[in-house]
Amino acid sequence: MISKIDKIKQELALKIITNLEELEKFRLRYLSKKGVLNQLFEDFKLLKSDDKKQAGLKINELKEFISEFYTTHKNNLSQEATHTTNYDLSLPGDFQNIGSRHPISTVKNEINAIFNRLGFTISDGPEIEDDWHVFSALNFPPDHPARDMQDTFFINKTPEIVLRTHTSSVQVRVMETTAPPIRMIMPGRVYRNEAISARSHCFFHQIEGLYINKNVSFADLKQTLLFFAKEFFGTSTKIRLRPSYFPFTEPSAEVDISCTCNGKGCNLCKYTGWLEILGCGMVDPNVLDYCNLDSKIYSGYAFGMGIERIALVKYQVKDIRIYSENDVRFLSQFSPVL
Ligand code: DAH
Numbered sequence: 001m002i003s004k005i006d007k008i009k010q011e012l013a014l015k016i017i018t019n020l021e022e023l024e025k026f027r028l029r030y031l032s033k034k035g036v037l038n039q040l041f042e043d044f045k046l047l048k049s050d051d052k053k054q055a056g057l058k059i060n061e062l063k064e065f066i067s068e069f070y071t072t073h074k075n076n077l078s079q080e081a082t083h084t085t086n087y088d089l090s091l092p093g094d095f096q097n098i099g100s101r102h103p104i105s106t107v108k109n110e111i112n113a114i115f116n117r118l119g120f121t122i123s124d125g126p127e128i129e130d131d132w133h134v135f136s137a138l139n140f141p142p143d144h145p146a147r148d149m150q151d152t153f154f155i156n157k158t159p160e161i162v163l164r165t166h167t168s169s170v171q172v173r174v175m176e177t178t179a180p181p182i183r184m185i186m187p188g189r190v191y192r193n194e195a196i197s198a199r200s201h202c203f204f205h206q207i208e209g210l211y212i213n214k215n216v217s218f219a220d221l222k223q224t225l226l227f228f229a230k231e232f233f234g235t236s237t238k239i240r241l242r243p244s245y246f247p248f249t250e251p252s253a254e255v256d257i258s259c260t261c262n263g264k265g266c267n268l269c270k271y272t273g274w275l276e277i278l279g280c281g282m283v284d285p286n287v288l289d290y291c292n293l294d295s296k297i298y299s300g301y302a303f304g305m306g307i308e309r310i311a312l313v314k315y316q317v318k319d320i321r322i323y324s325e326n327d328v329r330f331l332s333q334f335s336p337v338l
Contacts (some may be wrong), residue, residue, distance in 0.1 A: 001058075005040070005058045008036060008062065012069065017077075020078075023074060027070060031067075031070060100335060103315060104311060107314060108307050111232065120184055121184055124188065125169055128163060129164040129169050130162075133169040134152075137172040137287065138168055139284050139286045139287050140248075144247065152193060153191050153202075164190055166206060166208075167186050167187070167207065171248075171287075172291055175287075180214075181211075182212040187208075192204075198318065198319040201321065204307070205306065205307035205308060208302065209301075209303045211300050211302075212283065212299075212300035215299065216298075218301070221301035222241065225239060225278070229257050232310070233314070237257050239257055241253040241280075242254045244279060247284070250282060253281055255276070257275050261273065277305055277309065277310060278304060280303035281301065281302065288300070308323055
């Protein structure tokens, strides 16, 4: 009996089944009523009880092997059959709804890329910040209105933990931990306790820029911003700097770009011919010292722009609320990302 089983095993080891016809022959030979397995079980009944234990084990092993062999081949062959016979390869493919990038991401990526080309690397900081990084290290006097409840979302009063109101807080983190030269841009989301309207929101996005080195001048700042404006808005773009005030820069300026109406005056520029895009200035020596950089050795410039504002100028979307409403009718107008 044992040698008979071994012989069947050898026979099976050489079996190759390539189609359903061969598989049916296999089934008839091994698994049918009068097949090899049933015949073995018949023979088994006639064995002496001493021999039954070992033979029983072997037959069961063989049965399992044959059943598995059969089902695996059956599955493979039936899958193959559907693949080869049920597919119409001339049918057009299913339409894939791939969506599009959010305009804020597109604008952010484009700004990042322009500054990357000038050697600026990207840095990041937390949205929940302490008073030091958002205000104190940036030279805000203790009674500055920006610290007020009306402008800032407070998480905790003492110690003061806030939702950052601007990405300038990342400047401080970078200066505290990096040795100059520093050439970085810092994109991120910011929060302000403002009434939501077409022109303002309680959260929006900014990109901060910072360059710290020896002998950095205002001319470096102006040239960098002119390069950016021409790259982003087109080569014929002009810029204009107006004196301004920020606690963390001295001198400070606001930057306008020329409107596409070429000074003729339009609704977008409110008939001035200019569009405000960002704030900037030379980093105040106090800020450098607060961040443990020697203001007698180093100087630098900084700038900050609102991404929604830049997107407004680029796409002329006049209601800031639409950026965060997830309305597919708005979002699907922006070209798909392939
Ligand atoms: N932090 C300013 C704001 O949120 C923007 C800004 C102005 C950033 C001037 C700067 C800068 O780095 O130099 O309005």
